[in-house]
Amino acid sequence: MEKLFVILVEDQPEVLRAIASDLREFEDDFIIEECQSAAEAWDVMKRAEERGGYVVLIVSDHVMPNQTGVEFLTRVHLDGRFRHTRKILLTGLATHQDTIRAINQAAIDQYIEKPWKRDDLVAKARRLITEYILENGFDYQSYQGVLDSAVLLQRMRNNP
Amino acid sequence: MKSRLVVPEDLEEVRRKYFADPARFQSVKEGEMLLTEGEYNDRLYLILEGAFTGYLRDEQGNNFEVFRSRENMFVGVYSFFSNQHLSYMSIVADQDSRVAYLDRDELPTSPDQFALDFLPVLISEIYSRQLLTQQLNAERHRAMKKLAEAEKMATLGQLAAGLAHELNNAVGILESNTQRLTETMDSYLQDRKWQPIFRKTLEQGWESDTRAIRARRDHLEGKFDLPLKAAKQLARINLDDAEVQELLRLSDSELEAMETITNVAIVLRDMKIAARHAAHVVRSVRDLGSTPAAEPVAITLRQTIDEALTLVKKVTQGISVTVDGTTDAPLTAHAGDFVQVWINLIKNACEAINLAKPTRPTVHIYISETPHHYLVAVTDNGTGISDDVMKKIFEPSFTTKVTGLSFGLGLGLSIVKRIVDRYRGTVLVSSKPGEATFTVRLPKP
Structure with missing residues (x-):
């Protein structure tokens, strides 16, 4: 089976651990990579891609030293290798300007405010992962346990 | 604005x-009144030595200062040259002084010559009084600003104290319950094989x-x-x-138990750290407006530095911090x-x-x-401090962190x-581009 990656980027270790444990239910089917900086995340993604893996979803904090989440996600968006990667910006403090840039330049799929609710984060991640799986022609049946049934159903209705 | 005494060349x-x-x-004599507000005067005085202050009386009967005159300055100018010859303010000697005077009716020269001789003197007199007025105005402006600042700080202080009180209780409960939960878990695991790993x-x-x-x-x-x-x-x-080899002998369910236990331990640890951090923030805010109640104890500055470093571990990540002395x-x-x-x-x-x-980020703390004193110098190789910032650096609510997403209350250095x-010590700051040092100087016990 193909290797599918979920990348988490957050500079504060305790917060990073909290996000990771909230998304633990995806760990059986996806490789969840915790990263403390945008640079580290980029290295992990490049390596995953070089080894034939797929980066399905990124959940990134915004306020981080060196490179902000929006800068990082913009870089991801502009890179052809990660054209289909879904992106969630998870932030407690973004200016109006940052938010506009997140949408226009980084083309994020979801914006989640801190403090986040576990169920909300999981539901949004699940929906984006499902979209990715379907869009890229992976065998959704092998991931059925973690996919969003509403999205699946909708898809089946549209393509009987 | 510096007060300037204009001495025209023709004064001599x-x-x-x-x-x-x-x-x-x-x-x-000191305190003696040379001229009285509203009274007749036809003398022009030159101060030979000493100093005088001119006062006006307001509606409430309070005196307030209008100008000060020193050596080589004139007083009685207005009443002498005006038609009414009435002094418009009171002039009082600040110290024992000596003056020379000129009677209006006994000019030693012709009126024309007199006017010619005195024109520069008059202009200089008017100019220096004008300067003084501006100076007083500026002082008043500064005082008003300071007052507004003080009011702002007082309001902020009240707000902070209220907030701190509320949060203190909440944080206290979180902190003590985390502690209790940790102890409960630990005693539950007592003598089981998971206790060491917990x-x-x-x-x-x-x-x-x-x-x-x-x-x-x-790996x-x-x-x-x-x-x-x-x-x-x-x-x-x-x-x-x-150790991993050892664990692998365990059954799957045992491994699962281990995972659960380590997860619980890490959650408890993170909660403790977060609660301590919150408590610290609350304490700093509260301490802005109060003095501590507990008795001071024997410690070393070195210990307090080490404790501070453990509390700011996250901030110093990736920075080499050295303490010696x-x-x-x-x-x-x-x-x-x-x-x-x-x-x-x-x-x-x-x-x-x-x-x-910088390529090698370092903070060096030297004791x-x-x-008679201890000196603790904290030196970093960051941006350094610009002259502008240096002037205001200890003012409360002055902050450089206003751009983008990082903002501060500006309370740190105050x-x-x-x-x-x-502790009757002083804080000194010195900087050049690419380096700044804060030195705390404390009297030895």
């Missing part, structure tokens, strides 16, 4: 011509460097042929290969006070470093002593100064 000439007659010299996780935490975890995970995955998920969990707990600096104090001082200085240092991004003042 005027003095020689009009104010040289010792018969018209007069001594004025305690180890609790004390050391998980490895927090995600790159290190990843490398270790990949364990290859070496022991483990599922990635299990390898990751083991990599986090900082176990060596032998010639003494541990024993003294009697509230440890928390100095911990707070160092936390603020170290945080500032790290912020300057994060802005400048030394002189016969807290530092307050605390150090309380």
Whole structure:
């Protein structure tokens, strides 16, 4: 089976651990990579891609030293290798300007405010992962346990 | 604005011509009134030595200062030259003084010559009074600003105290319940084989460097042929290969139990750290407006620095922090006070470093002593401090952190100064581009 990656980027270790444990239910089917900086995340993604893996979803904090989440996600968006990667910006403090840039330049799929609710984060991640799986022609049946049934159903209705 | 005394070149000439007659010299004792507001005067006085202040009386009968005159300045100018010859203010000697005067009716020269001689004097007189008015105005402006600032701080202080009180209770409950939960769990695990690993996780935490975890995970995955998920969990707990080997003898359900227990331990640890951090923030805000109640104890500054460093570990990540010196600096104090001082200085240092991004980010803390003082110097190789910032650096609510997403209350250095003042010490700052040093100088016990 193909290797599918979920990348988490957050500079504060305790917060990073909290996000990771909230998304633990995806760990059986996806490789969840915790990263403390945008640079580290980029290295992990490049390596995953070089080894034939797929980066399905990124959940990134915004306020981080060196490179902000929006800068990082913009870089991801502009890179052809990660054209289909879904992106969630998870932030407690973004200016109006940052938010506009997140949408226009980084083309994020979801914006989640801190403090986040576990169920909300999981539901949004699940929906984006499902979209990715379907869009890229992976065998959704092998991931059925973690996919969003509403999205699946909708898809089946549209393509009987 | 500096007050400027304008002495025209022709003053000597005027003095020689009009104010040289010792018969018209007069001594004025300190506090004595030379001219009285509203009273007749037809004399022009030149101050030979001493100083005078001009006062006006307001509707409430209060005197307020209008100008000061010193040596080589004139008083009685208005009443002397005006038609009414009435003094418009009272002139009082600030100290024992000597003046020379000129009677209007006994001019030693023709009126035309007199006017010619006195024109520059008059202009200079008007000019210097004008300057003084401006100066007083500026002072008043500054005073008003200070007052507004003080009011702002008082309001902020009240708000902060209220907030601190509310949060203190909440944080206190979180902190003590976390502690209780940890102890309950520990005693539940008593004498079971999981207790050591629970305690180890609790004390050391998980490895927090995600790159290190990843490398270790990949190593364990290859070496022991483990599922990635299990390898990751083991990599986090900082176990060596032998310990991992030992654990692998366990059954699946036992491994699951281990995972649960380490997860619980790490959650408890993170909660404790977060609660302590919150408590610290609350305390710093509250301490802005109060003095500590507990008795000071014997400590060393070195200890307080070490404690501060453990509390700001996250901030100093990626920065090399060294502490050395010639003494541990024993003294009697509230440890928390100095911990707070160092936390603020170290945080500032790290912020300057994060802005400048030097290739080798370093904060160096050096403790030394002189016969009567301890000196603690905190030096960073960050941006350095510009002259503009330097002027305002200790003002409360002055902050450089206003752009983008990082903003501060601007209370850090004013807290530092307050605390150090309380110990009768001083805070010195010196900087050049690419370096800044804050030195705290404290009297030895």
